[in-house]
Amino acid sequence: MLSHQPFLVPALLLAEAASAQFATNAVSRQSTPVLNAIVQIGGYDDDDSLYLTTPRGSDVENPVPIIFDRNGTAVWVADSAYSNAFDMNTxxxxxxxxxxxxxxxxxxxxxxxxxxxxxxxxxxxxxxxxxxxxxxxxxxxxxxxxxxxxxxxxxxxxxxxxxxxxxxxxxxxxxxxxxxxxxxxxxxxxxxxxxxxxxxxxxxxxxxxxxxxxxxxxxxxxxxxxxxxxxxxxxxxxxxHLHQVFLVNKTDGAVIWTMGGMQSNFTMGNGTNFEWQHHARYHEDYTKISLFDNAASDWEHDETTARGLLISFDTSTWNASLDMELLPQPYQNYSNSQGSMHLNPDGTWTVGFGSNPWMTEYSADGAVTFAMTLGDSNPPMNGPIQNYRWFKVDWEGNPADPPYVVINDSVAYFSWNGKTAVRSYDLLGGSDANGVSTVSTHVRSGFETNVSLSDFSHDYVGVLARDKSGNELGRSAVLAVANGSVIVSGSSNSSAMDSASSSAISLVAGQKVMLVVGAMTASAFIVL
Incomplete structure (x- = not known):
């Protein structure tokens, strides 16, 4: 969490004066807490897949859906309308x-x-x-x-x-x-x-x-x-609560067969027994089932660790056998609740450990290749940070809103909530709002990339976002600045905005202020 949080004061009268387009997806870490994700094993390897999460728990200040990339960077943070969400997937x-x-x-x-x-x-x-x-x-x-x-x-x-x-x-x-x-x-x-x-x-x-x-x-x-x-x-x-998965006939609702529990149609082979499980899914012509074996509930802990299971079954012999067991790394523990086991499009597996805030990724043959943890690098287990399911997906977010720039204490903060293709930002500057150009280029770093303006000598500042090939994706509105602080706001030179107004807002001379567009409402704030 950034330590230099500004004090936000509602200024709806200023909002009425502002004719610039309001950014409905504008989420700034300056005003919105964003949960960290720590990569424990592996790292970015040209894999641009994303991870879907819905963190919650006593240590999650802002429990909304978050999409992370393979660096552990949040690329989309939902607004508060999605508080305490579950089961984000594609x-x-x-x-x-x-x-x-x-x-x-x-x-x-x-x-x-x-x-x-x-x-x-x-x-x-x-x-x-x-x-x-x-x-x-x-x-x-x-x-x-x-x-x-x-x-x-x-x-x-x-x-x-x-x-x-x-x-x-x-x-x-x-x-x-x-x-x-x-x-x-x-x-x-x-x-x-x-x-x-x-x-x-x-x-x-x-x-x-x-x-x-x-x-x-x-x-x-x-x-x-x-x-x-x-x-x-x-x-x-x-x-x-039955320790069981079962198949129901689509026509008459009859139970066709059961696996596990007190009444199993299958003889369960070595390693196939599961307890308090989640997320059963079919695979390979419906002859295999993956599931997350919690190995525990809130009141029973008689196994050492949760795990992902891939179970083969045969309805002619009524035998079930273990194809694969996926154990968590670098931590191991049972999971009181929640959890998932997901087959990725490339044949790898992603296992989320539910009430424990970690995810482990495995190759097709079960070797650990990647691991990520929500929150601290040494997280508490079973409760303070939870995530119902982890999904690794291919998803391209294209929000209608432009990139977002916030200035606080002579530091510019760049973000574009939901624009998953962003890889770098150009700091724009110039003496005219309609004539800004690139001053410096910065690799995207975290949810909000920050650049010092202590040596910034231009009258106007903005940001331009680029993809991994260097192509321009969009520009922010342009802000008039003096001595590292915004003095007027609202001018736009953005290909991503249709018709944002260039009207300025008059502010009290000498007052250190900044206009911040509200995350999901047409409101503004003075930052003191």
């Missing part, structure tokens, strides 16, 4: 690549009720989808199946009154019934709905009711956390 909707991200209310019991939003490459919402019935889509899954490009697979949690005396609860108890749904994104039409309590006996749960089972604290006997589909359209479900 998918295809009607043929175009989108980001999917869940937002809503997160309950202390470990589920939620909200909406899954689809964002285009300008980071604008193109569609929203939620559950049909119940309180809303749950935090755990918003997955657009490749086979449709038009529907979303959603986990849904629904509290119902139920007799729980079978399992040590009261006869007038309450259960969190788990549903999964497939919903048409465009129309909101329900395509398929399935209820756990209608098909799975409560006695199969490894999470005893304990003190739960009341209306205020219903029993979470099943805890669905992932959904996938096979070639025939049947549904693969992960139920954490």
């Amino acid at each position: 998918g295809y909707y009607n043929g175009s690549q989108v980001l999917t991200v869940w937002t809503g209310t997160v309950f202390s019991s470990g589920h939620g009720a909200g909406t899954c939003s689809l964002l285009d490459n300008t980071f604008n919402i193109v569609a929203n989808v939620t559950s049909v019935g119940a309180e809303g889509a749950d935090i755990h899954e918003c997955h657009i199946p490749i086979s449709t490009n038009s529907s979303a697979l959603l986990t849904v949690y629904n509290t119902i009154p139920l007799d729980l005396s079978c399992c040590g609860g009261t006869s007038s108890g309450y259960l969190t019934d788990c549903w999964f749904q497939e919903v048409n994104i465009t129309t909101g039409e329900l395509i398929f709905n399935w209820s756990a309590v209608e098909h799975i006996p409560l006695q199969y749960s490894y999470a005893a009711p304990g003190g739960s089972g009341t209306e205020e604290n219903p029993w979470d006997a099943y805890h669905f956390n992932s959904i996938d589909k096979d070639a025939d359209g049947n549904y693969l479900i992960s139920a954490r």
